Amino acid sequence: MKMRVVITGANGQLGTALVENAPENVEIVPHTREDFDLRDINALERFLRETSPFVVINTAAFHDTEACETEFEEALFVNAIIPTIMARILEKIGGIVVFISTDYVFDGEKRGELYLEDDLPNPLNRYGISKLAGEVGVSKLSAKFYIFRLSSLFGKTTKRTGNFVLKIIEKATKGKPLRVVNDIFMTPTYAPDAAKRIWEVLLGNFSPGVYHVSNSGITSWFDFAKEILRIKGIDKDVMPVSHTEIKTKVKRPLWSPLGSKYLSPLRHWGEALKEYLEVESWT
Template identity: 30%
Template sequence: MKRILLTGATGRLGSELLQGLNSSYEVCAPTRAELPLSPQTDFYSFFQQTKPHTVVNSGALSDVDYCESHPEEAEETNVLAPQKLAEACRKLNIRLIHISSDYVFSGEKGSPYTEEDEIGGNPNFYGQTKEGAEKAILKANPEAILLRVAWLYGKKGPDFVSSIMDKLRAGSTRIQAVEDQFGSPTSIADLCTHIPYFIERENVKGVFHLVNEGCVSRLEMAKVIADEFGSVCEVCGVTSKNFPRPAKRPKNTSLRSLRLQEAKLPPMPNWEASLREFVRKNQKAPE
């Protein structure tokens, strides 16, 4: 049985991924205390001891507004630590799957980005660190796999979907959602189904967009969630100016994958089908 080392196992993605991988692999999920995502960490010695077949790096400092006000910490966690981790994987011939982000793009293209588009230009520091991480990882370890995900939602919040569901459970009669920002909502459950394909396909490397298919606004997502709830709540569109944030958000970082088909890997499901399925399964408030 292959041994997988998973970083970030307590996060939104990592916690569900840990459960999903446990059914097929021997999973080593060190805590932050055991394996800090820091450039001072000796990843080489840790990997020598644990001997993983694949490292899945889902750990990151992902609070966009926090990164804006803590740039040094964000740089260390999101760029310098993954670079050192990638170097250790290359030296020990360990496969590396790194979780990246749609925020490597500026959001100004006006249509979905593919793996062939040039990265850069995101208006917030978090996005700049994810861009920096991609460049550093591929330079240190050209065999690495980078999976760009976006607008994640799952069982463990907080995220946009959970916030809308909470409002509907509370009986809200009017909900506002941003109508002028677009992206590719991504079900963590779908990621947990697809990431093992990359573990098993030893000849695969490079950048892949791993998001649910389609381009959508937050407003459209909120309407689908309310509809699946059977709610008569009024869902109103507002501009992003109504929700000022410390870090500026890009206009449209929706993604489309060309490389999944090229690599003969299954496509990700449509965003609306996955969102409706998630809402149906999780409509009741968590106990």
């Protein structure tokens, strides 16, 4: 019998990659906002009881970091309360919850080193706080849970400017000026690479707990932007700016590359970016 897995946010970047890379012995039940809004807790409980999944991979999130600052209650509800309720329902019906978290749970103070799974979180912004609250809720209410922390995703998305890569290409091709921060460092992560790794962990012999999943290599957003344009063959200047010059309500960690104590490194982000831009002709 196939293992039934619900994927929320199934048409998002990670959700799409999880669906497209699902192993054969898995029966996917995709969930999107069109089915129902996850904030409808009664509908959520009915759905989980009727579907009776072995695993729910909850990729749905409120991750507009600027909006999370002003809509903190909403951020907490979507990113923490809903996953916690999900965990509670699954605990009752015998399912496992998988929560997708972020490098933004860290404060960036570990400069020069990768953040590992047991490093102490200390989020600097409300998005990070809401995701950490989700981690705590899920881990406290589930006997068996998986938390995957990801960073700076790029992958298939129906939204034309749905990620940094597409935003840079869109702006460059429209002739708009490109000002990109050169003092914030992270690891860009290709959604299909992350999805394959998540499946490996869920179907492999890995203990429940927290795992960091990102491509390898560290870059600034400025160098990332330059590499996107180089691969696309777009001749356009990028102006490096400091994070202090960007008008924003969000305090971001200046350093958040992830590493794992338990999982082998994924390929370099540059190789993955090339595949995204060259093989996936839809960009």
